[in-house]
Amino acid sequence: MLTAMTETNPYADVLELTHPPTQTPARRQIERALVDWMHDTGKGAAEITVCALAKRAFVARSTFYKNYAHADAVLDVIEQRILAELCDAGDAMRALARGGASATESYDAFVRVLHRHEDEFRLLLVELPSARFADRWKRMLGYHFxxxxxxxxxxxxxxxxxxxxxxxxxxxxxxxxxxxxRFWLMTPERVEIPEIKALILRLIRDIDEVW
Amino acid sequence: MLTAMTETNPYADVLELTHPPTQTPARRQIERALVDWMHDTGKGAAEITVCALAKRAFVARSTFYKNYAHADAVLDVIEQRILAELCDAGDAMRALARGGASATESYDAFVRVLHRHEDEFRLLLVELPSARFADRWKRMLGYHFxxxxxxxxxxxxxxxxxxxxxxxxxxxxxxxxxxxxRFWLMTPERVEIPEIKALILRLIRDIDEVW
Incomplete structure (x- = not known):
């Protein structure tokens, strides 16, 4: 009997990014304020001062610094919160044995994450595309597949x-x-949602079968 | 008998970009000089003066201006030359009736374009990613599919x-x-070329069949 070599998932390091600090009212306000400010101004997180961001979030500067080192660290945490949810959503994918059912479950869970964080996805993929976020998300998808x-x-x-x-x-x-x-976020009128689900599931089935 | 409505290919406008000015020795020198300069310095086309570019290409400034309005126009022409060749390469794709053979022919033609312009692809996809080029190329692929x-x-x-x-x-x-x-250009050691061909052809066959 041959003992199969267990290979390590080369994308596993992305899991280190799925432990964001616990959400608190202050953090929620600060993170929300940053997303809104970036959306309103079209500027990156590095361009707002901590003073202005704290003011916008109705928190003291000292409260800000108890939670984050600087404004870009806030965006980093926002990305990590989404990645943690994407990680949970992809978990059902592991069970190849369950075939289509596992893919359906993962797809539905992903759509819930997308709706819950639509503003953030819009910001990070369309308005101010973040190469860091896209790269991290790619690695998360790589991990699950x-x-x-x-x-x-x-x-x-x-x-x-x-x-x-x-x-x-x-x-x-x-x-x-x-x-x-990204295409759906940019041009929702060109997308038929029910058919997308069928499309993605067919795509995953093809990947399962041929590769 | 029903007369089918003929739909217009919505990507056809990309064909307008496939008529670059005829290649001449002067143009070749200028285009080559720009690619080399961008590769060496890591800077965009907008950052070199016409004077410096003409000098690097061993042509007179007047020769430059007879051919291009400014340095970025040179890059635009470089992209158009590649697009014109990608357009030719994709032409075999049209014949769905020929199935795998048409896809193979297109794939082989594409690989020849890639090798012929490897420096330019590396520049436009990896070293100084050009959103304009990626978008044009996407539209060309959209056109052929x-x-x-x-x-x-x-x-x-x-x-x-x-x-x-x-x-x-x-x-x-x-x-x-x-x-x-892009992945292949960045990490050639992680790519097995013969298997890629099989992979792409299988992918095209899947698209043909299920969609």
Whole structure:
């Protein structure tokens, strides 16, 4: 009997980004104020002073500094909160054995995250595109698809596990997915929501089957 | 007998960008000099003076101005030359009836364009990413996939032509393709070339079949 080499998920380091500080009323106000300010002005987080941001959030400067080192750190935490929820949403994907059901569950959970954070997604993908956020999200998608397709449990159920070009394919899948969300945020009138679900699930099924 | 409404390819305007000025020795020197300068300095085309660029290209300033209005116009022409070749490469895609053969032909032609212009692709996708180039290339990919999938000729051979989310899916396909090329340029050691061809052709076959 051969003992399969257990490979480590090369995207696992993204999980380190899924432990944002606990949400509190003060943090919520500060984070909300930053999103609103960036949306209103079209300027990046580095361009607002802590003084102005604290004022906008109705908190004292000392309260700000108890929670964040600077304004860009606020954006970093906002991204981490979304990543943590995306991580939970993708969890169902792991269970390749459940096939379509696991993909459906993950898709529905993702849509809830998207609606809950639509303003933030709009900001980070469309209004002031954050390469850092897109990169982190790509790695999160890479993490979940890797879990789904290449862990030992997944391999047992597959006829031809692909061993080459994994990183390339995961990059392509993640780019397609994120660009699709961006497209929907930019031109919602050109998107038929019910058909998207069918499309994404078919895409995942194809990936399961051929790769 | 019903007369099918002929729909216009919504990406056809990209074809206007495929008529760059005829190549001449002077233009070749100037375009080459700009690519080299951008590669060496990591700076954008708008940051070099015409004087410096003409000097680097060993041409007179008057020669420069006979051909281009300013340095960024040189980059625009470089992009258009690549687009014109990508357009030719994609031409075989139109013939859905030929199935895999047409996709193979297009893929091989694309790889030749990529190798011929590797420095320019590296510059425009990796070193100094050009949103303009990526957007134009996406539209070119959209154009060819539209021709393949949605023209009257194509429709006759298909059981269930998709009428919704076309723009969304074409955006996702194009993003996946371009991100794959970028990944290969950035980390060639992580890519197995022969398998990529099989992968892309399988992807196109899936698109043909399910959409």
């Amino acid at each position: 890797w879990e789904r397709l290449f862990t030992d449990g997944a391999r047992e159920q597959r006829l031809r596990p692909s061993t080459v070009n994994r990183a390339l394919v995961l990059e392509m899948i993640a780019s397609a997915f994120i660009s699709g969300v | 539209w021709e393949r999938l949605f023209t009257d000729g194509a429709r006759e051979q298909r059981l269930r032509p998709s009428t919704v989310n076309r723009a969304l899916v074409l955006e996702m396909i194009a993003s996946a393709f371009i991100s794959g090329v």
